[in-house]
Amino acid sequence: MAHMTKQDFDILDNNGTKYLQWRVDARANLKAKGLEHTILVDGNSTSQEQAKAIVFLRHHLHENLKIEYLFVEDPKELWDNLCQRFESLERIIGPKAQYDWMNIRFQDFTSVSDYDSAMLRITSQLRLCGQATTDAAMIEKTLSTMHADNAVLQELYRERHYNRYCDLIAILRMVKQI
Known part of the structure; x- marks a missing residue:
């Protein structure tokens, strides 16, 4: 053997x-x-x-x-x-990840975990292609793509001035459980 x-x-x-x-x-x-x-x-x-x-x-x-x-x-x-x-894979993955980044919307997901997984996959692909995404950009993307019915919550989360994406996601998960 x-x-x-x-x-x-x-x-x-x-x-x-x-x-x-x-x-x-x-x-x-x-x-x-x-x-x-x-x-x-x-x-x-x-x-x-x-x-x-x-x-x-x-x-x-x-x-x-x-x-x-x-x-x-x-x-x-x-x-x-x-x-x-x-190396051509970066030229394929990069534009696809950029497209996904432009089109990901919090409101399109049924759970915070599903959204978080998709967001982390996209940002990881962007990072692998040399296009790092900041926590601030991820936070803004999340808040700006919430459903219009959640405009008040959106502003409350903005007022909390989250610096880390993971902190915002933790709060969103907690709120979803209530």
């Missing part, structure tokens, strides 16, 4: 559908292992560090990607090749 080792995070599949998440996870894990410099320009890594990093990265690739990049022994080269191969 083959030796099975646990993955630290999801394997990058052939079509790269979760490439952006994989990239964040891979970089964080390399950093935790003290190997992040192996994928950076002028990282000055030893051959042993490069070997550890390449083994780690390959361990988190789909079999077909392993075969395609079989002879790549430098983790920086592998990292760059994968970035080039899947």
Whole structure:
């Protein structure tokens, strides 16, 4: 029986559908292992560090990607090749996330939790594409897209001057339970 080792995070599949998440996870894990410099320009890594990093990265690739990049022994080269191969995903995910951001409305959700999940998914996708969204923007988006019948509540929440989106959501959840 083959030796099975646990993955630290999801394997990058052939079509790269979760490439952006994989990239964040891979970089964080390399950093935790003290190997992040192996994928950076002028990282000055030893051959042993490069070997550890390449083994780690390959361990988190789909079999077909392993075969395609079989002879790549430098983790920086592998990292760059994968970035080039899947960089188009940012051009696809970014506009979709922007569209979702423009069209998300609090009033369209039946629960605060559903809205919060959608909001966090969208902002995470925007952040992965280099378009960070502030708490203030998330708060304003939430309050400005409440149903018109809740105009008084909207103003009450604005007067509370929430600085963190999670604080507003916590209050909204509490109010929904009453």
